[in-house]
Amino acid sequence: MTDLPQTPPVLGFADLGLDPRLLAVLADLGYEEPTPIQREAIPVLVTGRDLVGQAATGTGKTAAFALPILGALRADGANIEGPGPHALVLVPTRELAVQVAEALHRYGKALGVSVLPVYGGQAISQQLRALHRGVDIVVATPGRAVDHLKRGSLVLEGVRTVVLDEADEMLDMGFAEDLEAILSTTPATRQTVLFSATLAPRVAALAKRHLREPVTIDVQREAAVAGEMPRVPQVGYLVQRAHKLNALGRILDMEPPGSAIVFCRTRTEVDTLTEALNARGYRAEALHGGLSQEQRDRVMRRFRDETTDLLVATDVAARGLDIEHVSHVINYDVPVSPEVYLHRIGRTGRAGRAGMAITLAEPRERRLLRNIEHFTGQRIEPATVPTVADLRARQMQQTRAAVEEALEEGDFDAFRVIVDALSDGYDVMDIAAAAVKLAHAAQAGAGDAEEIPAAMMREPYAPPSGRGPGRPRGDDRPARGGGFGGGTGGSFSSGGSAGGRGRRGTTPWQVARIFIGAGRTAGVRPADLVGAIANEAGVSPRLIGAIEIADRFAIVEVPDEIAASVVTALSAATIRGRRVEVRLEG
Ligand code: AMP
Numbered sequence: 001m002t003d004l005p006q007t008p009p010v011l012g013f014a015d016l017g018l019d020p021r022l023l024a025v026l027a028d029l030g031y032e033e034p035t036p037i038q039r040e041a042i043p044v045l046v047t048g049r050d051l052v053g054q055a056a057t058g059t060g061k062t063a064a065f066a067l068p069i070l071g072a073l074r075a076d077g078a079n080i081e082g083p084g085p086h087a088l089v090l091v092p093t094r095e096l097a098v099q100v101a102e103a104l105h106r107y108g109k110a111l112g113v114s115v116l117p118v119y120g121g122q123a124i125s126q127q128l129r130a131l132h133r134g135v136d137i138v139v140a141t142p143g144r145a146v147d148h149l150k151r152g153s154l155v156l157e158g159v160r161t162v163v164l165d166e167a168d169e170m171l172d173m174g175f176a177e178d179l180e181a182i183l184s185t186t187p188a189t190r191q192t193v194l195f196s197a198t199l200a201p202r203v204a205a206l207a208k209r210h211l212r213e214p215v216t217i218d219v220q221r222e223a224a225v226a227g228e229m230p231r232v233p234q235v236g237y238l239v240q241r242a243h244k245l246n247a248l249g250r251i252l253d254m255e256p257p258g259s260a261i262v263f264c265r266t267r268t269e270v271d272t273l274t275e276a277l278n279a280r281g282y283r284a285e286a287l288h289g290g291l292s293q294e295q296r297d298r299v300m301r302r303f304r305d306e307t308t309d310l311l312v313a314t315d316v317a318a319r320g321l322d323i324e325h326v327s328h329v330i331n332y333d334v335p336v337s338p339e340v341y342l343h344r345i346g347r348t349g350r351a352g353r354a355g356m357a358i359t360l361a362e363p364r365e366r367r368l369l370r371n372i373e374h375f376t377g378q379r380i381e382p383a384t385v386p387t388v389a390d391l392r393a394r395q396m397q398q399t400r401a402a403v404e405e406a407l408e409e410g411d412f413d414a415f416r417v418i419v420d421a422l423s424d425g426y427d428v429m430d431i432a433a434a435a436v437k438l439a440h441a442a443q444a445g446a447g448d449a450e451e452i453p454a455a456m457m458r459e460p461y462a463p464p465s466g467r468g469p470g471r472p473r474g475d476d477r478p479a480r481g482g483g484f485g486g487g488t489g490g491s492f493s494s495g496g497s498a499g500g501r502g503r504r505g506t507t508p509w510q511v512a513r514i515f516i517g518a519g520r521t522a523g524v525r526p527a528d529l530v531g532a533i534a535n536e537a538g539v540s541p542r543l544i545g546a547i548e549i550a551d552r553f554a555i556v557e558v559p560d561e562i563a564a565s566v567v568t569a570l571s572a573a574t575i576r577g578r579r580v581e582v583r584l585e586g
Pocket of ligand 1: 031032033038057060266
């Protein structure tokens with residue numbers, strides 16, 4: 001008898017040591033299996049060890065730290081004494097504070113855990129009241145956390161776990177001193193978790209100073225082997241979450257796929273998207289782990305015999321599917337790892353047929369696309385969502401092609417009678433145009449007429465479009481053989497961390513100088529300005545150039561193209577609690 005080769009078991013959420021109540025929450029949310037960072041980080045964190053995790057947004061890192069924190073707070077028999085907060089999560093921006101707090105709330109609701117986001121720009125009185133009432137977990141931006149520490153409204157003596165999320169961003173934004181101040185008021189026995197997209201020397205130094213024998217996890221893989229490389233064209237669209245469905249519709253209408261698999265991350269997303277696509281007139285069916293074998297077989301039969309055009313699926317459900325005729329793989333969500341990406345897109349372009357891989361990414365997931373490009377050594381061509389005019393032009397083309405086809409086919413004697421009769425009173429050209437108009441209306445339908453805003457501006461790694469920029473500053477390598485130059489003015493694979501204030505290299509775009517009427521005397525620090533610009537104007541810290549702070553004013557450099565909107569946003573905001581004069585410096 002010979003031993004059968006053993007494949008290592010794939011770990012599910014149930015194998016990671018999590019509280020059973022959390023497992024129920026995850027099933028409810030439609031998470032079918034842990035992402036790579038969750039698989040590696042959760043078992044370490046539940047034992048209470050410190051951890052350094054290299055992972056970008058979109059890899060599932062929030063749940064990777066949130067679930068163990070929640071489990072520890074509400075473990076059966078756990079007796080957490082003293083007032084909260086018992087966990088503190090530090091994040092670089094207000095947007096992230098809200099997002100992480102929402103995720104903690106979503107995962108922890110069933111356990112009765114209370115979460116409070118604390119960030120600059122929100123009325124401090126409201127935060128004071130909430131902190132006074134007591135809360136289990138605080139998610140804070142460093143500047144505002146320091147303000148509360150000084151006021152005595154935030155007391156961190158009871159904190160058991162501190163998470164430094166997006167540590168590289170926090171350092172880039174000039175929060176190093178604040179982080180030191182905050183950590184020094186937490187118990188030395190705490191568990192410390194650091195997540196960062198890069199492990200630049202400054203991040204490593206921070207980890208070395210504050211973490212105790214951390215386990216280090218890096219889910220960014222080496223490049224894939226050549227034999228596994230995709231052989232199909234790959235394109236990527238950057239779209240805000242709110243516009244994704246419209247964007248997908250537009251893309252499908254421009255280039256109707258023969259039959260496509262549309263991948264989503266969760267079961268819930270699969271159901272929602274399938275319903276939405278059907279409501280818009282596409283023939284879509286859902287495939288996920290919640291279906292019975294019989295339902296699954298039926299869905300697959302209908303996809304194979306082409307009754308269904310779009311198969312909307314989770315990764316788990318699509319695993320092991322053997323389908324030959326997939327013309328397009330569409331990633332409605334960016335896959336959580338490059339391996340998953342390769343696996344997904346390996347389903348199109350099989351057996352020498354043409355294929356196409358399309359990925360929709362939210363701007364904050366751009367780094368994931370870059371990681372994928374590094375992994376495959378191939379580029380994902382950035383594309384812009386077709387405009388209403390593009391779609392109209394395409395529909396006209398299709399109508400023309402349909403009329404040409406009818407002309408080729410002939411056999412319209414029965415209709416000549418109508419043309420004959422009409423030609424007594426109307427010009428023949430007009431009659432033909434009216435008939436084409438009717439055919440067009442029947443074929444094209446009403447269509448959506450709303451433009452989908454481009455999501456390239458103001459995001460990390462993308463210089464403002466148009467004049468000037470070659471590429472953003474940065475030290476990350478571009479993908480092998482790749483990156484793209486031109487068109488929309490950015491690449492998924494160029495750019496990267498810009499380093500701290502004052503260490504910037506040459507600026508690759510036209511800069512404008514913004515005058516801010518408060519300076520050192522008012523306690524203004526670079527971090528306040530970066531925070532205000534990032535939070536109020538939605539500008540990535542990486543786009544902010546040199547900052548000079550004088551006694552009574554400050555000057556900040558930003559790309560020329562976004563200067564006016566930064567001035568408008570800052571004029572309406574407060575800096576160190578005060579409204580100040582903000583204007584373009586001539
Ligand atoms: P994050 O990297 O933490 O920002 O997470 C990115 C997205 O992935 C969020 O929308 C999560 O809801 C989702 N997500 C996290 N973990 C999983 C999982 N195991 N399965 C499916 N979706 C997940």
